[in-house]
Amino acid sequence: MITGIIIFLLIVSNVLFSWKGFGNEVFFDRYKFNVDGILLYRQYNRLITSGFLHAGWLHLIFNMLALYFFSGTLGAVLDWWGFLIIYFVSLVGGDLLSLFIHRHSGDYSSVGASGAISGVIFASIALVPGLPVGLFFIPMPGWLFGLLYMLISIYGIRSRTGNIGYDSHLGGALIGMVVALLMKPSALLENYVTILIISVPAITFIYLIITRPHFLLVDNFFYKSHQRHYTIDNKYNEEQHNRQQEIDRILDKINKSGMRSLTRAEKEKLEEYSKRIR
Template sequence: MNNTGMISLVITIANVIFSIKGFKNRAFFDKYAFRVERILLFKEYYRVVTSGFLHVNWQHLIFNMLSLLAFSWLLEADLGAGAFLLIYFGSLVGGDLLSLLIHRHTGDYSSVGASGAICGVIFACIALFPGMEVSFFGLLAIPGWLYGILYTGYAIYGITSRRDNIGHDAHLGGALVGMGLAAIIAPQAMLANLATCITIIVPCIFFMYVIISKPHILLVDNFFYKQHHVVGDIDDRYVFERANRQKELDAILEKIHQKGINSLSKAEREKLERYSQQIK
């Protein structure tokens, strides 16, 4: 019996089940999402992996799973299940670790999605199969190497401009890890496509260094340049945010004491429920 693609299918099903559970249960979603504060301060390291199986909505989930299935079958068939799993989870963890490094001073930063892992799979395919083409919904096909270069530029722009809520840093980190692991697993294929891989990797590493260590050099609406020098480090931010949450909670409890729980507004009830879940 040919089991090629079974691991890809199992991962896809796990993403669907886990994400649907998150859609229906906000407490479940919050418990397993990537959140800097919970990882660095409360040592909830499992979030680095579990966040990769959650998605924001159906559109996010479907797009990611279609992208995964479009590339994973080829990679799993060529390298085998073990190597595929190494690339998938290595890219997932690598992308989230880069995101954790970049956002280490922003305790309330959070994200979800399998995009880092999927980008690792895509870029591993680009490294191993230089002649492949990437098709956009079957309408337009471009060389894999060109897709890699364009995607790298878009991710770098997304990190620096912060024009959307997409975790470009995790995408970029996952892509680099995926390509690096592919090179270790199949070095002969990497050598055959060395020029393209270097063209993608070198600017990524350079901009990652600038973004992390010298963000003021980038004359754009940079997340760190505009905000981080104001809010202080993660411990200061955590203390400040916790004090504000405690004030809100005290006010709600005082209102219950004086007027009863039925006097609470819908927003106050939601806050009280959220606080009680965090305590649990």
């Protein structure tokens, strides 16, 4: 009963917070995940607040449906406090992995509860491997879904297409699974084969990006051929990157020729940018 209330409150909070962000760009920019905001200005609250913002209604609805469908299984196995811990630890853990991977890209930003929801999904799979999951209406066991999810996330991070948010998905999924197993250690012995199948590729990949950062530098035809396939996160991050490039161009123009050299449109863009970062 309590778990159901918590799930309801999480969904309502996500909807209200995201709705506020849809109509208020200043609010949206203040609370989104942003590398410079966290590392330079120590705005650590962004690690949590970004999980309650979404890039659009489709992004929000998809995440909330996933939360609704998978939370029931986890809530039945764990107490309400266990569910809540997994949700927020996965959210922060996913963002921390994203922060590490993009630590040299100060303008990188993202939003969404995907890290938290990935944690809920993979905690459920670790505790109940036979959990039936529907992918594009194709039924499959939870362990197979988990393996596919991990492999797709690894590909997404390595392809680096438009700062896609697969890294927070991967981090959240691993953290959620680990926390669930700490709460229910018996599941590790009962389901160790499934857990190894899912976790070994992800752990190996994380080891590689920590010890061999150049592993992320991919530049070949296969990856380039996929760069036109955008997700909601792709589109949002590309727009943010383009906007930042335009601001950098205007600031460079001021540095070289002074404020009087700016056009009216450039002054308006600069004023809008100033309001967002206040």
